[in-house]
Amino acid sequence: MATDYKNTLNLPRTDFPMKADLVSREPQRLEKWQQADLYAKIQASRTAAPKFVLHDGPPFANGDVHVGTALNKILKDIIIKYQTLRGKSAPYIPGWDCHGLPIEFKVSQEMRKSGSDASSPADIRKACEVYARKYIDIQRTQFKRLGVLGDWENPYLTLNKEYEADELRLFADIVAKGFVYRGKKPVYWSIPCRTALAEAEVEYHDHVSQSVFVKFWIDVENSPKEIRNLIPQNAFVLIWTTTPWTLPANLAVAFNSNLIYCFIQHETERGIEHLLVSTDLAQKIIEKAGLKNAKISSPNYPGYTFAFLCYEHPFIKRKGQLFAGDNFVTKDTGTGFVHIAPGHGLEDYGLGSSVGLPIYSPVDDDGKFAYMGDLPVEQQMPAEMIGKSILEKHGKSDANEAVLHELRLRHALLHQENYHHSYPHCWRSKTPIIFRAMDQWFIEIDHKLPEWIELLRTRAKEFVSSLPKSKQEVIGALGIDLDAAVSADDTFGGLRSRAVSAIESEVHWIPDWGQNRIKGAVQSRPDWCISRQRTWGVPIPAFYDAKGEAILDAQIVRNAADLIEKHGSNIWFEKSATELWSLVKPANWIGAEAVAKSNDTLDVWIDSGSSSRAVLKQRKELQHDKKSGDEVWQADVYLEGSDQHRGWFQSSLLLSLAGNGAAPFKTVLTHGFMVDADREKISKSKQGAYEKPQTAEAYVKKYGADVVRLWVASQDYRSDIVVSEERINKVGETYRGIRNALRYQLSNLYDFDPAKHSVPDEKLTGLDRWILGEFAKLEAEVLAAYDQYEFHVVYQKLSQFIAVELSSVYHDVIKDRLYTDAANSPRRRSTQTALHGLVSGLCQMLAPILAFTADEAWEFIPGKPTESVHQNEWKPKLFEMTKPEQEAWHFMIKYRNDSILPQLEQFRQMKIIGKSLEASIDVKAAGDYLEYIKTRTEELRELMNVSQLNIGILEERLAWNEAGKAVSNISKADGQKCERCWHWETDIGQNTEHPTLCGRCVEAVKQFKA
Ligand SMILES: [Zn+2]
DSSP, X not given: OOOOGGGGSOOOOOSSOSSOOHHHHHHHHHHHHHHHTHHHHHHHHTTTSOBOOEEXXXXXXXXSOBHHHHHHHHHHHHXXXXXXXXXXXXXXXXXXXXXXXXXXXXXXXXXXXXXXXXXXXXXXXXXXXXXXXXXXXXXXXXXXHTTOOSOTTSXXXXXXXXXXXXXXXXXXXXXXXXXXXXXXXXXXXXXXXTEEEOGGGEEEEEEEEEEEEEEEEEOSTTSOHHHHTTSOSSEEEEEEESOGGGGGGOOEEEEOTTSEEEEEEEEETTEEEXXXXXXXXXXXXXXXXXXXXXXXXXXXXXXXXXTTOEEEOSSSSOEEEEEEOTTTOOSSSSOSOEEEOTTSOHHHHHHHHHTTOOOOOOBOTTSBBOOOTTSOGGGSOOGGGTTOBOSOBTTBOHHHHHHHHHHHXXXXXXXXXXXXXXXXXXXXXXXXXXXXXXXXXXXXXXXXXHHHHHHHHHHHHHHHHHSOHHHHHHHHHTTOOHHHHHHHOTTTTBHHHHHHHHHHHTOEEESTHHHHHHHHHHHHOOOEEOEESOSSSOBOOOEEETTSOEEOOHHHHHHHHHHHHHHOTHHHHHSOHHHHHHXXXXXXXXXXXXXEEOOOEEOHHHHHHXXXXXXXXXXXXXXXXXXXXXXXXXXXXXXXXXXXXXXXXXXXXHHHHHHHSSOSEEEEEEEOOEEOTXXXXXXXXXXXXXXXXXXXXXXXXXXXXXXXXXXXXXXOTTSOEEOOHHHHHHHXXXXXXXXXHHHHHHHTOTTOOHHHHOOOGGGSOHHHHHHHHHHHHHHHHHHHHHHTTOHHHHHHHHHHHIIIIIXXXXXXXXXXXXXXXXXXXXXXXXXXXXXXXXXXXXXXXXTTTSHHHHHHXXXXXXXXXXXXXXXXXXXXXXXXXXXXXXXHHHHHHHHIIIIIHHHHHHHHHTTSOSSGGGEEEEEEEOHHHHHHHHTOHHHHHHHHTOSEEEEEEOOXXXXXSGGGGEEEEEEEOSSEEXXXXXOEESOTTOOSSSTTSOHHHHHHHHHHHO
16 A cells, blocks of 8 residues: 555644643642732733622631631632633632630640740730741642632731721720620630630530439428418429539529429428429429329419429528529429529529529639629538539539539439430530620620611511502501501610511522521520630720729720731730720720720630621722622622531621621522531541541542542532542542543644634534534533532533533544544534634633633633633623524434434444444435435434435335334445545545545545645
8 A cells, every 4th residue: 555544634632631640730730820920810800890709708727728628618719710700800818717715725735835834925825826827828828729719928817917906996886886795694604715605616515414303492481471371391392403513503493384383292211291393294203203102282383373482592591582484494304493593594694683683603714613702601602612613524523513412411302313415515625614604795686776776667667568468458457556566676676686687688598598597596696795715816905993893995995906906916915904004095085094904805706707897898809899789898708618607607797787887798608518428527526537637638639629629519519518439539530521521622623723714603514513502502501500609510511511412422423524534624624613612611611610620721722812711701602503403403413322323233233334334324204304304414424423324205104103203224335445534435446546545535635745
């Protein structure tokens, strides 16, 4: 053979590698982005564009980036990259939460280890800052490695002095509006951490408590006259508690007015006793306590009968009375009587303060029994109890044991058992918290503002008038008067009701259950305890006068903010009270003079919750156009895990409403958690239980960031995400499919210049028009899914399209024309035009998710409009096909896949033909099927990849059903096999120069030589 025709084929070639090698190639691309200052370039190119602001919830500056935090950052980055691609200006300012206990703990531990025991607060704080900054650097590198683009050199840090100053200015506004008060109330207290805790710092865990039934002797003499004769001799109120250590603080007993009570008579070694209990629970009590010869007395009495009944404390010289506690005394468990210690529980506090009892809490900061000034010492616990600790070790505490000992000694303990329940624990030390009353600063959640009363009244009126006429009439008929209803509700117009209104009508929650979750959290929350007895935080700029009264004033807080902005918040810990007072005292101050400063810091949730003021309102690049209708600083999206309805979403909302007058966000997205194969949350504390560290780094080093990103996108993040090697490996296969498709497209564009060779839409071949039509449909679906934040739909649609339409149909069919047609033939250029459109479009669709791979592929696209895909503006390409054209192609593809390919396969197996090019097909069709194909003989032949195809008319009477409307008959093709294209043709041998080639190949070869 004279000519090696193989060299005349247009075989694919590209430098885009088949093997991804992400682990080593991604860092090179990061370096490239860094060198090119890609983030800044993108921002500069979007200065005039509409804004899209996703505000970053700050992770804690401690430890390596956990795989769950990686999920959060990747989701945010997908959104930002998508919005940027769509032409928006979408800056990303990452943040870090820097203050708080976990860091202070670690640092104090390290300082103790190195022997510096008596460090000053200022020294501890300096060490904490060094520690936080170290982890900010570590995490920054790890976040960047995930492909997350942002202003990493100018993040917001809650420890920055500018941030602290703005946080205090927001706080000053809230103080000025009257939201902040000092009160002695039971707060969550962590004994090991020696601090009060907020709602969000409390976790619920299963716990075994000591449940006890305790007898309180009834003092008939001192009880109201009218009930004295109801009380038998030697009678006791039987109370129930699961915290025996609170009994020294008992000041009252609560009953339920609506329950029925009776006496149980029973025999003891000391004679007959009578126990007053709930009738509903009497039988259970007899059984549990194993009472001897027990009888339930009749008559029964309603609970209110026993109001003001007097009893004696079982081991302290003190008397107490019975009060109604209808909303918390139930007949489900216990005895129908609840012991009340106003200093140790919220309900107890409520009842105690409503009847004028002292808020007595005989426990010190270390969680040990102590005398307090609220009662004379002789009315407090026995001296031997003082100093006993409440903190449990191995399920027991000295304080509980001491109380139980006293009760046994006095025969007051009727029954004791283990009680399993869910109990609040400290998020940091993981120990059970206690409720302990102490002076703290609070934000009053129901504090009202006049403008809110107005706003909410207007909204309520609008709501009523939006109801259908019939419902309005019902309201009218019921005589409901809105104004009367409003004035009867003493929380209307308060922060809580304002927040609920914002949750319902100003913010979009995705998924929609987020709305109920945060509404429930806001509706049920107590006042916000905002003071912490810790060192590593933003100081509360309060003072005390000579009488010990606290001074908290908005102007003082503002002056302190200015001072801190200049010098940093360490100044508060370094200077004396006198020095500070002289620096921040307002010129026109007429109040008391300060003699001491507050040593409390603000709850860290105030830090991160103030970012609306310190970041959204401050950073110029985050301001929306005034025309948007909302406040220019409001963020479009907050996106965090579902635990933030109690945490950051809520603290941000409450602070922004109170301090800025509007919600900080328009849309709140929530994602689930990373869970392991047992569907348990993967947490830092469970780390030891896993084979490898559950850090972002461990996954990136094994799979590459793009596979991790694709895996994140593939999961419906609205529920929990299961982390398993099996799932990631499956996603890895999809990744290879995507990469191969991109590579195939690029490898056939090596001689294509879109400016010179592009074919207009209407001149494209039918096959190319078909794939571009399908692609336009896909693009619309993908855009909609991105807009709905449904990335798993993007993943499904894209992977499906690449596997089916592209890989198993289009890429397969076009090989022949791409390789064997003359390089510049209209048919080949048409297909290259389509491939160019496909690969450009795919890179854009993939770029938000496969941040590295899409950018890598983009570089190989001839005539690409921008250096990086992330700079490009994605404008969807409309591709119109007529309905008949669409239907025809739909039929032909289906006919190929469902009918012809299986038949050819059968013939191959029967050895009638080898390759499908050895086949000739006769197709007979009727009706619309005939219409579809009669003008598309060559296109149908190409689609089947056979050498010959003839179309004939099928008699209508034979086409009796759908399946029979097109029939085919396969036979061996006529002619000979062309040496170059392997088609079987009848014109081979006609050209003397190339006697082994078909006519088409002769032309191609001639042009190749020229
Ligand atoms: Zn040929």
